[in-house]
Amino acid sequence: MFNDIGPMELLTIIVIAVLVFGPDKLPKVIQDVTRTIRKIREFSESAKQDIRSELGPEFKDFDFEDLNPKTFLRKQLGNDDLGLQEIRNGFDLKKEMAEITDAVNGRDTGSSSSSSSSSDVASPASGGKIDMTKKPEDPGKDERPPFDFDAT
Secondary structure, three states: OOOOOOOHHHHHHHHHHHHHHHHHHHHHHHHHHHHHHHHHHHHHHHHHHHHHHHHOOOOOOOOOOHHHHHHHHHHHHHHHEEEEEEHHHHHHHHHHHHHHHHHHHOOOOOOOOOOOOOOOOOOOOOOOOOOOOOOOOOOOOOOOOOOHHOOO
C-alpha cells in the first residue's frame, strides 16, 4: 500500500501527526484510521464477490487487475499470437532513420536507380523513390507574390 513512501517521508508524517493530534489522542486516531481502512477493504472484497457471482460461471477466471490499463497492455502485448515479436525483430530503427535522412538530403541510398525525376510523384523508372529535396523557385522579375486582401 505504501510502496513509494520512503523512511524520511514516513518520519515526517509521524511528526506532523504527533503535532496535529497530540501524543494523547494519536493512538485513538490510529485505531480509527486502521478500522476505516479495514472496512473499506471488506467492502471492496464483498463488491468483487457480488460482481463475480452476478457475471456467472463464464467469468469465473475474471481478474479485476486486468482492468488496469498497464496490466491489460502488458498481458496483451506479451501474447505472441499477433506476431508482434516478429515485427519488432524485423524493424531496424537506425537503418530506417538513415534512409529517411538520406532521402531528405537528396543522397542516393546505394540503389542502382538513377536520380529521380523532377516531379514529386515517383515514376516506375525511378524505383519508387520520391524526390523530397527542396528546389528553389525562381519567380520572374516582373512577377509579384500573390496579395491577400483578407490577410491585411
